[in-house]
Amino acid sequence: MNDAGLQLFIITFLQFAAGMGILGMCRVTMPRSVAIPTSVILGMFVHSVAFFLASLLGIGVSLTTTTVTAVISAIVVNAPLPLTIPMWKGLLARPTWNVRMYDVMAWTLGAYILFIVVWGTWYWPVTPFDAMAGIDLVARQAIEEGTLNNSIYTHPSLAGRLSNQPYYAPFAMLHQVMTRTMGFAYGQLWLAVASVSFAVFFAAWLRRYVHPFIASATWLLILITPEWLGYQYLLQTDFINAVFVAMGAMFTIEAIRTSSASWLAAAIVLFAGGCWSRTETPIIVGFGLVLVFLPLSKQLGQRTAVLFSAGTVAACSVIFALWHVIWFSVLPVRPDSLTELRIPDVTTFFTVLTDLFTNVLAEIGLWGWIFPLVVLAAIVSLIRHKRLGLTLPWLWMGAIVLGLVLVGSIFSSAVVEQTLRRGIFKLVPLVGLALVTTSYVQQLSDRLMTWEGKRR
């Protein structure tokens, strides 16, 4: 392993440690197969915020800053030892997974695909136009000048030429900077870390709901969704944002399903991560909070529902303001976002909604068969069992679609076939969850359990 590889390994471990601390503080009990990847993703968020705060304090961009902020994040977050030590002890617990032959087959096929993700992020330079004209343009210059507040914003050759890309929510940009400080010429390796972590998380997550064979098949189907896989090695803000939002949604679903409020604390952090990675996320999270409020208060009590909603709004507001208010006030030039705003009307709303369904969601070249499949499973469930199954994933999917359509109606720069298309990534994992929790697939799962010789 060369120096850059070793750096990445150490920093990723520190991020994982920070994530473990967060989960410990949330007092959430989860299996190791879920806790490890979740910790990496949470730790990446915490580390990027710490790195940003260092910049805000005037500390320059360097490998030392990357390393020291990672160390500080890991130590500070793990400081409440009575809360965090049990989380670490859980790592040493005896494995409870009953691995079957088809699990190994699914993991092998998945690993074969994920290897290309890792290789692609390492080998290929950044290619999406948006990234070259925005987040990575800022990141590259930050490395050159040693500061996030660099000449990209002020150089005469770019004056008046910058659109909103350099001002995107900073998660991806900050990780580009940090990964470049480790010695990777194109950054991007952080994307592979997030992709693999999410794939591991999702493989374990689906097994909580359904027979392992169905879980594995669904996991593979989601993994090979063409557009979803493409953006696991193409640098953009959307994949990582989808990871945060979808995981936050899944944790709220789990809290309601298992009547366990501790999941909600972790969900708040994940939603904050979503707002740190894509600007329109507060709108989507807002819709989600409204839609899940009733089931949440019914299952966990009104006080918990109110606390969760207030906590999410507060965390998302703070994290949103950190970049969009505080940092923008530091920058010499601010984006002129107000000119992109338009007053939404019913016609625009329905035009965007129709375009989203006909030009984006119906495109099997982008999403494979996942959308037709989940609709089919829902219809069969309704016909055969007179009930859908678990409705919570559908509520979250509704919130995401509503949020995206509203964004498309409000912002003139949000193009349905581009901006909203990538926003659909947030639906992809939730579609997998919705599919396996339909009553029909649940019935298949039960039959498979019986046939294979295990009762649930």
Next chain:
Amino acid sequence: MSARPSFFSPKALLLTAALAVGYYLLISVKIDNVNPYYPWYHGRIDVYYSKMDSLAKITTWSERMFGRHMTNYEIPRFILRKLRPGDTVLLPPIEYGDLYTRTRSFWTDPRIFTYMTTLSPIVAYDDTARRRSVNTYVKLEPRSISVVRRGGSTDIDSLLAEYEDARQLAKKPQADDE
């Protein structure tokens, strides 16, 4: 209550085979507009595995940049190498670049030019406010690029007219469609 199924059993073997066959069919059966996984797999996964050995021989970062961005990487770097102190280059409109390159000429966008090189004395074609400071131009020909200045062998006014013609030419089909 649970009798744990073993790792290896006839039923597990059957399910494993079902998973493998299902996956194999998805990535192997070519049915246009029905099976999106076939073109996706061959375009995004299989192609990289089959070329990985030859791609691995390309070891320098700049060669990989060229491999991915082609002229969008090569042209800005060439222009930068040819600049003299005091030069300010007018980037041509994208339509002019497109007449001479197979890939879209994103390098004509000052952000992409900067990304491929570094912050440089460049002026975007439609930046009329800074146009006055320009003293250097880019001339493309079927197999060559040159950086030209007033007083040289190239008539700059004709070159600017070529830029404008390329723009108009690109607009024309749209106007006809309307």
